[in-house]
Amino acid sequence: MAATRIIVRKSIFSLELVCEDGTETFRIAIGLNPDGGDKISEGDSRTPEGEFRIVSIEESSEWEHEGVRSYGPHFLRLDCPPWEGIGIHGTDDPDSVGTRASRGCIRMRDEDLERLVPRVKIGTVVRILP
Numbered sequence: 001m002a003a004t005r006i007i008v009r010k011s012i013f014s015l016e017l018v019c020e021d022g023t024e025t026f027r028i029a030i031g032l033n034p035d036g037g038d039k040i041s042e043g044d045s046r047t048p049e050g051e052f053r054i055v056s057i058e059e060s061s062e063w064e065h066e067g068v069r070s071y072g073p074h075f076l077r078l079d080c081p082p083w084e085g086i087g088i089h090g091t092d093d094p095d096s097v098g099t100r101a102s103r104g105c106i107r108m109r110d111e112d113l114e115r116l117v118p119r120v121k122i123g124t125v126v127r128i129l130p
Helices: 110-119
Strands: 005-009 014-019 022-027 050-059 074-079 087-089 100-102 125-129
Touching (some): 014 110
Antiparallel strands (some): 005 014, 014 022, 050 074, 050 125
């Protein structure tokens, strides 16, 4: 049986959780750079493309960005060298889902993230496609 994995399709703002009991698709937000391309440099607001792994699942409900609690309940940190701080997380702005809105991370609605987290683990493969 194939291991649980995540496939992100940036072009259609979707995250697919593929596991033994089927596939579930969620809407996401990606990096706000208008070209939607692969990450080139730190601060370019692009979401990296490639195959990565979840290296930690962190409780992030108290985390702040520019004085706002904006990461939702969890942060699934990805190992995607040379980039640091890239992950899958919730959002304080659910209307941003389905758009280019992040600094490079993958945003989900908090309730969708709560459905995802119990079904993945450290080591789960995350493939991010254009």
